[in-house]
Amino acid sequence: MIKTILTVDDSRTMRDMLRLSLENAGFRVVQAEDGLHGLEVLAGETPDVIVTDINMPRMDGFGFIEAVRKDESKRSTPMLVLTTEVDAEKKSRAKAAGATGWIVKPFDPVKLVDAIRRVAS
Amino acid sequence: MALDPMAAIRATFFVECEEQLGELESGLMAMESGAADAETVNAVFRAVHSIKGGAGAFALDELVRFAHVFETTLDGVRAGRLQAAPAMLQIMLRAADALSDLVRVARDGGTSDAERVKALAAELAALINPGSSVAGCRGRDG
Numbered sequence: 424m425i426k427t428i429l430t431v432d433d434s435r436t437m438r439d440m441l442r443l444s445l446e447n448a449g450f451r452v453v454q455a456e457d458g459l460h461g462l463e464v465l466a467g468e469t470p471d472v473i474v475t476d477i478n479m480p481r482m483d484g485f486g487f488i489e490a491v492r493k494d495e496s497k498r499s500t501p502m503l504v505l506t507t508e509v510d511a512e513k514k515s516r517a518k519a520a521g522a523t524g525w526i527v528k529p530f531d532p533v534k535l536v537d538a539i540r541r542v543a544s
Numbered sequence: 545m546a547l548d549p550m551a552a553i554r555a556t557f558f559v560e561c562e563e564q565l566g567e568l569e570s571g572l573m574a575m576e577s578g579a580a581d582a583e584t585v586n587a588v589f590r591a592v593h594s595i596k597g598g599a600g601a602f603a604l605d606e607l608v609r610f611a612h613v614f615e616t617t618l619d620g621v622r623a624g625r626l627q628a629a630p631a632m633l634q635i636m637l638r639a640a641d642a643l644s645d646l647v648r649v650a651r652d653g654g655t656s657d658a659e660r661v662k663a664l665a666a667e668l669a670a671l672i673n674p675g676s677s678v679a680g681c682r683g684r685d686g
Contacts, residue, residue, distance in 0.1 A: 433590070436557040436598040443549050478590050480583075507597050529600035
């Protein structure tokens with residue numbers, strides 16, 4: 424069965440790269456431009472994995488992860504954080520908010536797809 | 545090569561860079577005039593952060609290095625560790641010009657003014673970490 428991935432990133436460049444990498448790997452991709460938009464998309468989609476940026480306008484990645492985890496039906500959806508931040512404090516904040524894992528930008532498409540397959544199984 | 549998806553994404557990146565450079569400049573000018581709020585500072589940070597993120601994906605190393613130093617200083621302002629004093633904003637406005645030049649060189653080819661970029665990177669690094677060198681501030685996720 425084809426798995427659906429929701430990506431949340433305010434950069435068009437990143438959204439396009441994610442779409443290309445993930446569609447090439449056979450995933451169905453839905454996208455949002457910030458945390459609030461991500462929540463709107465989630466009202467009509469049940470992705471198998473969510474990949475989110477941290478630094479975004481309106482609602483950042485931390486707020487988005489927390490909001491998703493408040494929804495009973497999405498409590499166990501794997502969420503990977505994709506950002507250039509490798510700062511330990513931000514990493515632990517993302518984990519505390521409910522992130523499943525962490526991928527550093529610029530991402531290697533092969534590693535990203537591997538990480539998604541690992542958490543989606 | 546018109547159908548190469550990476551070439552199309554690269555073109556999108558440079559369009560987005562122009563938008564981010566516009567945000568950066570108008571945000572810094574708002575900070576300079578005292579009209580900035582927390583969201584302005586966040587938007588300025590995100591502009592540089594976003595340029596750095598895309599540049600990393602295309603291995604534009606000189607752009608990544610300078611954006612990283614700039615971003616680290618802006619993060620200090622965002623987190624309240626640094627006060628955006630007029631002298632600091634002058635450095636940041638010059639850094640925004642240098643960033644714009646680096647984007648243009650990455651897009652169109654040619655050479656950047658390496659000495660100017662290095663000197664500005666050192667000024668930015670010294671704001672957040674007085675006495676530091678550029679090399680010492682290349683940073684936590686460089």
